[in-house]
Structures are given as structure tokens and as C-alpha cells.
Amino acid sequence: MQNTVNPTNTAASIKACLFDLDGVLVDTAVYHYKAWKRLANSLGFDFTEEQNEHLKGISRAESLNRILAWGNVEKSEAEKLELATLKNNWYVDMISHMTPAEVLAGTVDFLTSVRKDGYLVALGSASKNSGIILEKTNLAHFFDAIVDGNLVSASKPxxxxxxxxxxxxxxxPNQCVVFEDAVAGIEAAKRGGMKAIGIGNKNVLTRADMVVSGLDKLTSQDLKRL
Known part of the structure; x- marks a missing residue:
């Protein structure tokens, strides 16, 4: 059964910021895409950037299931585990060469600002490699808590x-605001009884309380508007 929380006080003041990782703080989508494409090609079919967009915010296992379905390929659970591990090894090899230069515009300034203003900060990502990414991009010190695919089992939404x-x-939950670039992530925030700021296209992230193109368009003062 999926988790759902009904907020009891929608006027609660915001005390904490919960950030998705990919597409919000850093852009690792290109590395996921290259690794999944390599895997699909090795199985005899192609994988497009448009299809990659449909994998935002969901787990590695679910991503693999969708890709195999697109390629009309059936595999046993043991084979799926091997394929997911292979893809992850390729992905980890690529992200191990990331640098702070790959942090998205405005990320460091915004994280610095919300910390200075007393907000608690947590990561909420489906990625099981968030530790490596945060270390390589020098962002780990901003977070009071890190929740990723190693700690949870259910995928967004x-x-x-x-x-x-x-x-x-x-x-x-109603004292939290979530920063997300994926429809599934915005839906997860709403189901959890939280406010949501979308990073991306307002015509896509329609359920978000506010939508901006990136963290460089926000200041900590904007949180008071929520």
C-alpha cells in the first residue's frame, strides 16, 4: 500500500527543505541516459532521450522494467539483477569523475542561504549513488539528513x-517544502502533505505550489510565500 498523509495544518510554517538530487542540484540525467542506452544497445534495441525523461524519479529496478518492456525483452529476476548491476557499474564509473563545476546554477548560493536562515536541509532521492555524487560535487556538508534509495524501498510518487x-x-510533513524536477516527485510531496516547488516547466509540473527554471531563480525569502 502506498503512503499518503493528509495534512492537518496547511498553514504551518516551513522549517525544512527536502531536495531531490538529479535535475535539481546536479544534472546526472545525461549519465543515466548514456548507461541505460549502452545497456539497451547491448540487448539489441535503442533507447531515446525522450524515453529517459519517463525514468525521472523512479528506482533503478523500475527503470529497467520499463526499458525491457520498450524493447520487448523478457528476463528472469536473476538476469534483471545482473543487468541493473551492470548499468550501475557503468553509471558509477562516469559519476566518479564529476566535479563541483557540474553543480547546477544557483545551487550553492541557495543552499547557503537556507542554511543561514535556519532551515533544516535533507536530501530525498531515489538514487543509490547520492553519497558519491554529493562527495564529488562538494555538496554533502549542506545536509542534515540524506535519504536515498539505500534507505527506502518505495519509488516516487x-x-x-x-x-x-x-x-x-x-x-x-506540513512543515516541509520539497524541491523536485519530476512529476512523480511533485506527486510524492503532495501525497506526503508537503509543499512542493517545481524545478522545470510549469506546464508539466502543474501540481507544484511554485515552479521556477532553477534554484538560481529562488532565495530563501521565497519560502515565506508558501
Whole structure:
């Protein structure tokens, strides 16, 4: 059963910021795409950038299931595990060469600002490699809690990853604002009873409370508008 929280006080003041990783703080989508494409090609079919967009915010296992379905390929659970591991090895090899230069515009300034203003900060990502990425991009020190695919089992739009983040920070869900670039992530925030700021296209992230093109378009003062 999927987690859902009904907020009891929608006027609660924001105390914590929960960030997705890919597409919000850094852009690792290109590395996921290259690794999945390599895997698909090795199985005899192609994988497009448009298809890659449909994998935003979901787990590695679910991503693999979708890719195999697109390629009309059937594999046993053991074979799926081998393929997912192979893809991840290729992906980790690529992200191990990331640098702080790959942090998206405005990320460091915004994280610095919300920390200075007393907001708690957590990561809420489906990625199981968030530790490597945060280390390579020099962002780890901003976070009070890190919740990723190693700590949760349910994929977004299930709100488990964000509810766990709120729990670790010691705040109520309705005191949190989530920063997400994926429809599934915005849906997860809403199911968790949280505010959501979309990073991307307002015509796509329609359920978000606010949508901007990037963190460089926000200041910590904008959170008070929520």
C-alpha cells in the first residue's frame, strides 16, 4: 500500500527543505541516459532521450522494467539483477569523475542561504549513488539528513523518501517544502502533505505550489510565500 498523509495544518510554517538530487542540484540525467542506452544497445534495441525523461524519479529496478518492456525483452529476476548491476557499474564509473563545476546554477548560493536562515536541509532521492555524487560535487556538508534509495524501498510518487526525511529532521510533513524536477516527485510531496516547488516547466509540473527554471531563480525569502 502506498503512503499518503493528509495534512492537518496547511498553514504551518516551513522549517525544512527536502531536495531531490538529479535535475535539481546536479544534472546526472545525461549519465543515466548514456548507461541505460549502452545497456539497451547491448540487448539489441535503442533507447531515446525522450524515453529517459519517463525514468525521472523512479528506482533503478523500475527503470529497467520499463526499458525491457520498450524493447520487448523478457528476463528472469536473476538476469534483471545482473543487468541493473551492470548499468550501475557503468553509471558509477562516469559519476566518479564529476566535479563541483557540474553543480547546477544557483545551487550553492541557495543552499547557503537556507542554511543561514535556519532551515533544516535533507536530501530525498531515489538514487543509490547520492553519497558519491554529493562527495564529488562538494555538496554533502549542506545536509542534515540524506535519504536515498539505500534507505527506502518505495519509488516516487510514493512519499516514503520525503516522509523519512521529515522524520530524520524531526519535523512534521506540513512543515516541509520539497524541491523536485519530476512529476512523480511533485506527486510524492503532495501525497506526503508537503509543499512542493517545481524545478522545470510549469506546464508539466502543474501540481507544484511554485515552479521556477532553477534554484538560481529562488532565495530563501521565497519560502515565506508558501
Amino acid at each position: 510514493d512519499p516514503e523518501v520525503f516522509l523519512k526525511g521529515a522524520e530524520l529532521l524531526g519535523v512534521a
